[in-house]
Amino acid sequence: MLAGTAALVTLAACGAEENTDSSNAAENNSQNETEETNTSNNEPAEDNDAEEPAEENNAADNEETGEETEENNESDESGADASGDTITYESENGPVEVPADPQRVVVLSSYVGDMLALDVPVVGADTWSMDNPVFEEELADTEAVTDEDLEKIIELDPDLIVGLSNIQNVDQLQEIAPTVTFTYGAVDYLDQHIEIGKLVNKEDEARDWVEDFQQRASETGEEIKAEIGEDATVTVFENFDKQLYVFGDNWARGTEILYQEMELGMPESVQEVSESDGFFALSTEVMSEYAGDYIVVSKVADQDNSFQETETYQNIPAVQDGNVIEVDAQSFYFNDATSLDHQLSVFEEEFLSE
Known part of the structure; x- marks a missing residue:
């Protein structure tokens, strides 16, 4: 986090920015960051569950063999469309069409570790996450970016952008790729991981x-x-x-x-x-x-x-x-x-x- 409360808030959410009234607390900050919006950090709240449509069974009877084929019969927990290319994620700001299998994610806040745990490729990450030694190996080819680096983000050609609800330039980011934001503290730290799982079509994992x-x-x-x-x-x-x-x-x-x-x-x-x-x-x-x-x-x-x-x-x-x-x-x-x-x-x- 930055000085005082900002720093703690930043560090707290591992990149999350919160405004606290504690006189001596840091101003910015999983997993609570001390300078930028961080960790943690981790406060329980109501979970924004993505819509879970009924399972679609596309198996058809094979008259020649009597066997059933089960192509495309997997249920999409977040609302996948018929093609499987996109899913509908029910974000706190409404439904958002996102890739069913994102391969180039830009993370502007504290959710990098959640993406990595789900084997989701991260091409751009916030500076706090880039400084986390736990991520060092997996982020070796990842670019450090902020919500102000619009041109740099465009060059990264992301298929999904994720950040906290207080990031800047959301409208411009939405023009680059589907953008989903989370309010820090809206769900607890474990439910937050599940929300990330829903977003990237890996809720079960x-x-x-x-x-x-x-x-x-x-x-x-x-x-x-x-x-x-x-x-x-x-x-x-x-x-x-x-x-x-x-x-x-x-x-x-x-x-x-x-x-x-x-x-x-x-x-x-x-x-x-x-x-x-x-x-x-x-x-x-x-x-x-x-x-x-x-x-x-x-x-x-x-x-x-x-x-x-x-x-x-x-x-x-x-x-x-x-x-x-x-x-x-x-x-x-x-x-x-x-x-x-x-x-x-x-x-x-x-x-x-x-």
């Missing part, structure tokens, strides 16, 4: 991933609680632009996994201050009041992390006991399917390494 992820996260959570104790608490801190933050259960940085899926404990003090905005800005002097038995530090490498050298920080029991897990903020700003898989593996390794 998306639902399968969600079910598998929840099972894996739950099982890992049970193992972790057996290791650290059922009542152990965890706090997620991050320093951005010389401001320290603590996060609730739906602001990326792995919070959805820790608190929602694994059901690890959150200190009551953190619950109280993060309930409204999902995060809370605080000073180093009061860190100990919000520190759990375990601390996760979402660390931004190029930021001032000198707070970790202060006596106040060093005297926190979790720090003295060595119960601090440092994670790369660039890969934890997001809460898309690909990033969540990565974050789960990190937590599994860090909590269960001993």
Whole structure:
């Protein structure tokens, strides 16, 4: 996210931009981005289900063989037309005709990892996603673009454009390719993946991933609680632009996994201050009041992390006991399917390494 709340909102949605009223929160930001619209980040809401038409059975009796042919009898969960070339996606702004098998997608916000998890080719992506090391290999040939790069997007010849509802130049983008936008927070982070699945005609695959992820996260959570104790608490801190933050259960940085899926404990003090905005800005002097038995530090490498050298920080029991897990903020700003898989593996390794 950018300075203050903007940055956090951006980072929160992994590219999503939100306006929060928290005085110290970042202005921009899965998976919560700190500068651009990010992660996460991940707030439950009503799901915009795509229309699911009844299955069409095109099998015809073969009089010569008595066998039935089943060509084109697969149901299109999102409303595929007879040719199968396009489907109708019921977006929050109304129905949109989109490719049934998109091959050149431009993603202008935080949904790159959802596309990658569904094996959908991404030819253009937002800069926050391009900086996520988890995506580095798969985005090696992908161009960094913004909603202002209209000529560049035209050159990429996309067959589908996806972004947040606050992106600019939507009318111009719609002239380039079918454009679908999502309001950040309209659905929770898992339902968002399912919505992406509907959009790219892979709803079944998306639902399968969600079910598998929840099972894996739950099982890992049970193992972790057996290791650290059922009542152990965890706090997620991050320093951005010389401001320290603590996060609730739906602001990326792995919070959805820790608190929602694994059901690890959150200190009551953190619950109280993060309930409204999902995060809370605080000073180093009061860190100990919000520190759990375990601390996760979402660390931004190029930021001032000198707070970790202060006596106040060093005297926190979790720090003295060595119960601090440092994670790369660039890969934890997001809460898309690909990033969540990565974050789960990190937590599994860090909590269960001993």
